Amino acid sequence: MTIAEGGFRQPLNRVVAPLLMIGVFVGAWEIYARNSSIGDTVLPPFSRVAQAGWADRQSLVANTLPTLREVLVGFVISVIFAFLISILLDVSPRANRAVMPLLIGSQTIPLVVLAPLFVIWFGFGFFPKILLVTLVTFFPIVVGLIDGYASSERDSVTLLRTMGAGTLTVFGLVRLPSAMPGFFTGLRIGITYAVVAAIFAEYAGAVNGLGVYIQGASGSFRTDLVLAGVLVAATLTLVLYALTVLVQRLAIPWYTQSREVSQ
Amino acid sequence: MTKIPAISLRRLSKSFGDLDVLGVMDLDVGRGEFVSILGPSGCGKSTLLSILSGIEEATTGEITIHGAPLNQSGQPFAWMPQNDALLPWRTVVDNVGLGYQVAGRLSKRAARDQARLLLPAFGLEEFSRALPYQLSGGMRQRVALARTIAQGRDMLLLDEPFGALDAITRTELQLWLEQIWGVDRPTVILITHDVREAVLLSDRIYVFSDRPAQIVAEFEVPLDRPRTIEMLAGAQATQLELDLLRALHVGSGDTP
Ligand SMILES: Nc1ncnc2c1ncn2[C@@H]1O[C@H](COP(=O)(O)OP(=O)(O)O)[C@@H](O)[C@H]1O
Ligand SMILES: [Mg+2]
Numbered sequence: 001m002t003i004a005e006g007g008f009r010q011p012l013n014r015v016v017a018p019l020l021m022i023g024v025f026v027g028a029w030e031i032y033a034r035n036s037s038i039g040d041t042v043l044p045p046f047s048r049v050a051q052a053g054w055a056d057r058q059s060l061v062a063n064t065l066p067t068l069r070e071v072l073v074g075f076v077i078s079v080i081f082a083f084l085i086s087i088l089l090d091v092s093p094r095a096n097r098a099v100m101p102l103l104i105g106s107q108t109i110p111l112v113v114l115a116p117l118f119v120i121w122f123g124f125g126f127f128p129k130i131l132l133v134t135l136v137t138f139f140p141i142v143v144g145l146i147d148g149y150a151s152s153e154r155d156s157v158t159l160l161r162t163m164g165a166g167t168l169t170v171f172g173l174v175r176l177p178s179a180m181p182g183f184f185t186g187l188r189i190g191i192t193y194a195v196v197a198a199i200f201a202e203y204a205g206a207v208n209g210l211g212v213y214i215q216g217a218s219g220s221f222r223t224d225l226v227l228a229g230v231l232v233a234a235t236l237t238l239v240l241y242a243l244t245v246l247v248q249r250l251a252i253p254w255y256t257q258s259r260e261v262s263q
Numbered sequence: 264m265t266k267i268p269a270i271s272l273r274r275l276s277k278s279f280g281d282l283d284v285l286g287v288m289d290l291d292v293g294r295g296e297f298v299s300i301l302g303p304s305g306c307g308k309s310t311l312l313s314i315l316s317g318i319e320e321a322t323t324g325e326i327t328i329h330g331a332p333l334n335q336s337g338q339p340f341a342w343m344p345q346n347d348a349l350l351p352w353r354t355v356v357d358n359v360g361l362g363y364q365v366a367g368r369l370s371k372r373a374a375r376d377q378a379r380l381l382l383p384a385f386g387l388e389e390f391s392r393a394l395p396y397q398l399s400g401g402m403r404q405r406v407a408l409a410r411t412i413a414q415g416r417d418m419l420l421l422d423e424p425f426g427a428l429d430a431i432t433r434t435e436l437q438l439w440l441e442q443i444w445g446v447d448r449p450t451v452i453l454i455t456h457d458v459r460e461a462v463l464l465s466d467r468i469y470v471f472s473d474r475p476a477q478i479v480a481e482f483e484v485p486l487d488r489p490r491t492i493e494m495l496a497g498a499q500a501t502q503l504e505l506d507l508l509r510a511l512h513v514g515s516g517d518t519p
Pocket of ligand 1: 302
């Protein structure tokens with residue numbers, strides 16, 4: 001196996017299989033909605049949803065952009081914080097014991113409670129949204145990093161120590177690279193929560209965004225537009241997820257490729 | 264011994280809590296000498312190397328390097344761990360370069376340039392940009408050994424470098440190590456549980472008993488350098504192998 005062929009084997013299967021599954025899902029939806037007695041206000045067929053969404057594309061795009069912005073800014077802040085906190089927790093076992101329960105605790109507060117509270121405390125603006133996105137996506141990334149540091153090979157760390165390396169060198173040359181697979185796992189989990197978190201935050205009170213759009217459509221019983229908004233949100237999540245996978249492939253080919261070989 | 268030994272252990276012992284791993288032992292290695300330690304697994308061979316390389320502290324006794332206490336001797340050893348400890352994200356050249364980069368305090372790029380010069384002697388030239396998962400077991404050991412050499416220390420501590428290899432690759436690498444060693448003749452302590460390997464490569468062999476390890480026997484290897492595979496078939500070598508096997512059996516309390 002050479003380096004060149006290690007990366008993207010059978011790209012056809014990778015793309016075709018999931019597309020096929022989506023096609024089957026959409027097809028089943030279409031057939032069911034058309035042939036059952038369910039009315040369009042309950043479950044419009046996919047084609048209706050697509051049509052309505054396309055007709056309303058200007059408003060849809062205008063509301064997607066703020067959501068995307070909240071997700072991206074919140075996520076970047078989340079990653080930065082995750083790195084800082086994880087390094088702190090890694091170098092200090094005491095900090096780990098003290099802070100970890102707090103982090104876990106922060107994850108048990110339901111979004112339904114948190115989102116309106118943030119609106120009460122911070123208003124209708126941008127800030128409470130990115131705060132919620134950060135809070136929700138931060139945890140899996142921190143856990144991924146901490147597990148990743150711990151997965152460092154003992155002998156590698158010891159070897160560097162015998163070569164005279166200090167804590168910082170060991171961290172940079174062994175522990176941090178060791179943590180990258182765990183980091184990307186956390187990143188992938190985090191990104192799937194990010195869009196939902198932003199929409200939740202918007203639902204609780206905002207001027208625009210996909211959450212506001214869906215809420216408005218729901219208020220006027222436009223189920224087709226509600227579903228169009230949901231489809232956009234799902235697509236957004238899929239695209240962001242695919243991006244993190246792509247970044248992972250570029251950033252840690254040694255991991256991705258070695259796993260493909262061993263499969 | 265009239266000369267000051269390169270490595271000298273006096274009344275050394277090591278316990279982990281209640282577990283006595285190394286019994287009290289004296290052991291000397293001369294400058295430029297290739298010494299093997301042969302012993303059953305779990306008897307404390309790796310632990311001895313950990314103490315020498317400064318990872319663990321001895322419980323009792325003292326270690327001197329060219330007559331000076333170990334803790335005042337800087338780091339005289341380059342250690343090659345039992346598992347090759349290659350960094351999976353580093354290419355071959357950068358794994359070798361780790362020795363120059365960390366032990367030699369070079370920048371990553373300068374280390375890579377140095378490492379590149381070392382690769383041909385290790386037969387790694389064409390694999391310079393390969394990642395560890397793409398290498399065979401024998402290749403990995405070569406990389407680990409090159410990284411050990413790259414640390415630029417006087418003395419090498421090799422922990423069962425060929426233990427995990429198949430017999431053919433192992434013999435090939437043993438002969439190749441003999442050749443590499445012949446160039447600069449560094450002081451070496453080699454850990455092994457392979458009797459033939461000890462005979463083929465060493466000037467002197469210590470046999471350890473089961474835990475807590477004691478030195479049960481010490482043998483000079485009466486073979487010329489450079490060593491060849493044919494020498495192993497000679498009368499002296501076969502007799503020595505037999506003696507070593509007997510000593511190992513005595514050490515492990517079995518009756519042969
Ligand atoms: N850091 C440690 N703490 C406790 N026990 C240890 C430690 N390192 C090694 N041991 C124990 O010491 C014994 C000898 O180990 P080791 O030196 O690795 O044996 P060998 O290399 O001869 O196979 C084993 O029983 C092992 O479990
Ligand atoms: Mg061992």
